[in-house]
Amino acid sequence: MRLEPRESVSFWLVLFAPIGAIGVALVLTSGLILWTGESIIEAYVSLLKGAFGSRFALAETLTRATPLMLTGLAAAVAFRARFWNIGAEGQLYCGALAATYLGTGLVTLHPAIMVPLLFIGGALAGGMALLLPVYLKSKLSVDEVVTTLLLNFVILLFVNYLLEGPWRDPMSMGWPQAASIIDEGVLPRIMEKSRLHLGFIIGIISAVLVWVVMRFTVWGYEIRAVGHNPSAATFAGISVNLTVLRVALISGGLAGFAGVTEVAGLKGYLTLDLSPGFGYAGIAVAMLANLHPLGVIASAIFLAGIYVGADSMSRAVNIPNYIADVMVAVSVLAVLVSLMLSQYRVRFR
Amino acid sequence: MSDLLEIFLTAGFWAATIRIACPLILGTIGELICERAGVLNLGIEGIMTIGAMSGWMWVYQGGDLWTGLMFAAFIGALFGILHSMFTVHLGLSQHVSGIGITMLASSLSFFVFRMMLPSSTTPPKIVPFKPINIPGLSDMPFLGEAIFSHTPMTYFSFAVVPVVIYVLYRTPVGLAVRMSGENPMAVEAQGINVLTIRTAAVATGSAFMAVGGAYLTMSAFDAFYFGMINGRGWICVALVIFASWRPGKALLGALLFAGLDAMQVRAQQFAGGFIPYQFFLMLPYVLSIAAMIVMARRARYPKALLIPFRRGERI
Numbered sequence: 163m164r165l166e167p168r169e170s171v172s173f174w175l176v177l178f179a180p181i182g183a184i185g186v187a188l189v190l191t192s193g194l195i196l197w198t199g200e201s202i203i204e205a206y207v208s209l210l211k212g213a214f215g216s217r218f219a220l221a222e223t224l225t226r227a228t229p230l231m232l233t234g235l236a237a238a239v240a241f242r243a244r245f246w247n248i249g250a251e252g253q254l255y256c257g258a259l260a261a262t263y264l265g266t267g268l269v270t271l272h273p274a275i276m277v278p279l280l281f282i283g284g285a286l287a288g289g290m291a292l293l294l295p296v297y298l299k300s301k302l303s304v305d306e307v308v309t310t311l312l313l314n315f316v317i318l319l320f321v322n323y324l325l326e327g328p329w330r331d332p333m334s335m336g337w338p339q340a341a342s343i344i345d346e347g348v349l350p351r352i353m354e355k356s357r358l359h360l361g362f363i364i365g366i367i368s369a370v371l372v373w374v375v376m377r378f379t380v381w382g383y384e385i386r387a388v389g390h391n392p393s394a395a396t397f398a399g400i401s402v403n404l405t406v407l408r409v410a411l412i413s414g415g416l417a418g419f420a421g422v423t424e425v426a427g428l429k430g431y432l433t434l435d436l437s438p439g440f441g442y443a444g445i446a447v448a449m450l451a452n453l454h455p456l457g458v459i460a461s462a463i464f465l466a467g468i469y470v471g472a473d474s475m476s477r478a479v480n481i482p483n484y485i486a487d488v489m490v491a492v493s494v495l496a497v498l499v500s501l502m503l504s505q506y507r508v509r510f511r
Numbered sequence: 512m513s514d515l516l517e518i519f520l521t522a523g524f525w526a527a528t529i530r531i532a533c534p535l536i537l538g539t540i541g542e543l544i545c546e547r548a549g550v551l552n553l554g555i556e557g558i559m560t561i562g563a564m565s566g567w568m569w570v571y572q573g574g575d576l577w578t579g580l581m582f583a584a585f586i587g588a589l590f591g592i593l594h595s596m597f598t599v600h601l602g603l604s605q606h607v608s609g610i611g612i613t614m615l616a617s618s619l620s621f622f623v624f625r626m627m628l629p630s631s632t633t634p635p636k637i638v639p640f641k642p643i644n645i646p647g648l649s650d651m652p653f654l655g656e657a658i659f660s661h662t663p664m665t666y667f668s669f670a671v672v673p674v675v676i677y678v679l680y681r682t683p684v685g686l687a688v689r690m691s692g693e694n695p696m697a698v699e700a701q702g703i704n705v706l707t708i709r710t711a712a713v714a715t716g717s718a719f720m721a722v723g724g725a726y727l728t729m730s731a732f733d734a735f736y737f738g739m740i741n742g743r744g745w746i747c748v749a750l751v752i753f754a755s756w757r758p759g760k761a762l763l764g765a766l767l768f769a770g771l772d773a774m775q776v777r778a779q780q781f782a783g784g785f786i787p788y789q790f791f792l793m794l795p796y797v798l799s800i801a802a803m804i805v806m807a808r809r810a811r812y813p814k815a816l817l818i819p820f821r822r823g824e825r826i
Contacts, residue, residue: 165602165821198626246606298800302807305752307553307606309803311745312796323789445610482625487618495611498603 165506175504180450183500184464187493194488200479212474213467219474221356225428227466229254229437231365232420233444234451234458235372236288240413242376242453243389245299245406247292249310250417251441252317256291257284257421259321262329262340262432265347265425276346280422281364288418289411291317296410300403314441322434331431340432349427361423366459368416373455375412385409417441443469446494452501465490514781515774524773525657530731532769533668534559537723538747539754539761540675541716545591546751547679548712549692549815553609554594555720556744557616562587562721564620567728567735568627570637580664580725587721590616591714599709602819613744621737634734640664664730671719672762679758688712692813695820705820720744742796749799753806756813764802771798 192202213223233250240247247253260283271279291313298304325338333341349360376382387395388405396402424436447465451457472486518524538559545552552558566583570576590612597608628635640662644650648659679685687708690698695705723743728735750768754760775791782791 194622241607248610294800298804298807302804304803304807308745308749308752309800312742312749312799315742315796316793319789319793323787326789327787442614446614449607449611480629482622482629484618484622484625487614488622491611491614491618495597495608495615498597498607498611499601502601502603 164509166509168505168507171504176452176501179500179504180452180497183496184450184493186500187489187496190492190496191485191489194485195481198479198481200481205475205479205481208478209468209471209475211471212478213471218356219470221353221358223463223466223470224362225357225359225466226470227462228359228361228365228423228427229420229440230443230447230466231362231369231458231462232416232423233440234447234462235365235369235444235455236413236416236420237445237448238451238453238455238458239372239376239385239416240409241389241448243385243406243409244392245296245409245413246305246307247295247310247410247413248307248445249291249295249313249441250413250420250444251437251439252310252314253288253291253414253417254421254424254437254441255317255321256287256414257418258425258432258436259324259421260284260287260418261343261347261422261425265343266341267344270344270346273346273350276344277349277360277426280343280347280426281419284418284422285415286418288416288421289414291418292410292414296407300406318434321432325432325434329432338434342431343426347426348430349423357428359423359427361427364419364423365462368419369455369459372412372416376455381405381408417444420444443490446490449494450497452497515778518774518777522653522656524777526661527773527776528766528770529658529661529665530769531772532765533665533730534723534726534743535747535750535765535769536668536672536762537719537726538744539750539765540671540758541587541719541723542747542751543754543756543758543761544675544679544688544716544719545713546816547692547756547813548688548709548716549695549813549818549820550595550598550709550713551605551609551817552591552594552612552713552716552720553606553748554590554612554616554717555609555747556740556742557613557620558587558590558717558720559724559740559744561590561616561620562724563728563739564624564724564735565721566725567637568624570729571635576640576729579729580722583721583725584718587724588714588718590721591717592710594717595710595713598819599706599713602821605817617740624735624737634736636733637729639728639733640730662730664726668723668726669762672758676758689813691820692815695815699820699822705822709820720747723747746795746799749803752810752812753799753802755806755810768795768798768802771795 195202195205212219214220236250261280264283265280295306295309298309299306325340329340331339331341351359384400384405387400388402392402420440425432429436443465447458447462450461468486468489472483475481476483538555542552542555562583565586566579569579569582594608594612597603598605642660642662645659687698687703691705691708698705724740727739750761750764753764772795775794779788779791
């Protein structure tokens with residue numbers, strides 16, 4: 163078997179390769195559904211209905227897509243520069259901590275100032291969580307994959323400490339949760355009789371902004387250049403360390419945003435189960451979108467659909483909802499292969 | 512302070528250190544074999560999870576403990592082969608593929624566990640490996656309890672290290688593996704297939720990782736629960752860097768690390784009053800980062816790590 167680079171890659175091939183791959187992934191996972199003894203068609207129909215079948219289901223899916231979009235963008239920006247930030251989960255909690263610190267009575271401002279303040283605070287906190295990994299990578303060339311991953315555990319334990327100790331809401335009847343965000347800081351709902359909140363719009367705006375920055379600005383060019391070939395970028399006069407720092411702050415900031423939307427938009431207060439792995443799922447979102455910021459919007463909604471749909475499917479038919487994670491993982495791997503095959507031709511001889 | 516010193520004088524502390532070290536030794540050695548051949552395997556966290564689940568499930572379904580271990584190793588090797596299909600044969604990003612493997616392996620473990628045991632509120636248990644007292648030695652006053660009354664799997668974990676050192680440094684196969692990680696062109700020039708060597712190394716390494724996971728469910732505890740691996744795989748990746756890719760140092764690193772972890776648990780008992788327990792639980796992760804910082808300057812990583820090899824293509 164031999165791989166040959168394709169001389170020209172058509173736009174349609176790149177666009178449809180991931181869609182075809184997701185089809186293959188769904189076929190592969192239907193093997194597991196077969197094992198459960200349920201009908202494959204029935205299972206997928208109930209998944210689809212649960213995700214997009216009604217106004218309520220759609221609102222739930224979009225609500226779930228909000229943090230995924232932001233953590234997906236965080237991963238997409240970082241991976242573009244080959245900065246492997248696997249710490250979006252921790253950065254999300256840093257954003258949530260900042261929102262809780264600022265938004266539970268420290269200051270009371272008009273909502274038009276309060277909400278941006280929470281987002282700025284969350285982004286700063288998220289970005290700051292990456293300062294140590296960036297420093298270690300730039301100065302000592304310590305692999306950022308491991309440091310960002312390990313910091314997730316440290317940050318989560320720190321949140322645990324705050325929620326069981328100094329930050330525990332005295333009104334919470336002993337549950338480890340922080341005080342509620344004051345009314346001025348709560349993100350307004352954007353759809354009647356649903357939980358969909360302003361965070362969704364902020365996610366979409368962020369995606370468009372990230373796309374503009376990556377596509378049309380010098381910063382974006384430098385980020386892409388560092389990702390393609392760091393030594394060539396250095397030769398062209400781009401400071402790799404500075405670019406990586408910038409990428410890290412943007413990436414951590416976006417993940418911090420996700421923490422703010424969950425605390426101030428969805429839950430209203432910080433808990434330990436604020437994120438069921440949104441940071442890790444963001445990596446899948448970014449991979450499915452081939453690291454394209456606008457593609458992240460679609461892939462976040464798709465992934466959220468799988469998660470929300472699988473929850474309702476597991477209630478309707480007897481299939482554990484862990485199938486959603488399997489579907490996502492298989493899709494990620496299938497999309498990876500498909501994108502590779504859109505760049506290379508396989509020759510058997 | 513004297514409380515802290517007293518910890519070292521109890522045999523229980525040393526026994527716990529050895530127990531905690533075993534999954535780390537197996538995971539670190541597994542990761543090290545992959546990386547010495549030039550392939551970073553971030554699938555480790557998931558492979559340890561599925562190793563823990565499949566070995567346990569084999570025994571729960573009525574299988575024997577040792578065949579259960581072999582089953583876990585086999586499943587681990589399968590995921591290793593999958594990872595090498597993506598990274599070695601197709602040349603995909605080792606970071607991304609590894610994370611994909613971790614997602615797949617852990618989600619599959621949870622799905623299969625729930626499928627086979629749908630309604631279990633209290634985790635079902637198996638009869639794990641029993642400690643064996645080595646005749647004569649286990650009667651020694653202090654060392655007997657600390658070193659010579661462990662489960663067979665514990666001794667197995669420690670025995671793996673010299674075997675791996677021997678194979679890696681004293682056999683032609685080991686030379687080919689190390690050369691694939693340093694200079695794949697030279698391997699190819701000898702008429703040895705780099706892709707085959709790397710695939711075999713990743714499969715073997717992943718089998719060790721899976722057995723490391725299985726240690727938790729089949730020797731250290733007797734049940735499988737979600738979140739069992741809890742970052743141990745990532746700690747192993749850090750330990751490989753700490754050991755600068757040397758199996759002997761990996762053993763020392765795992766032991767040192769396990770010792771600090773065992774101490775942390777015991778220190779909670781007398782310092783828990785004024786230091787919240789979460790800070791003790793942070794220690795393993797903080798120490799892993801610190802270990803990488805300390806060793807960063809001296810680390811000599813395999814030259815061809817992360818670089819896919821395509822025959823006839825210049826690197």
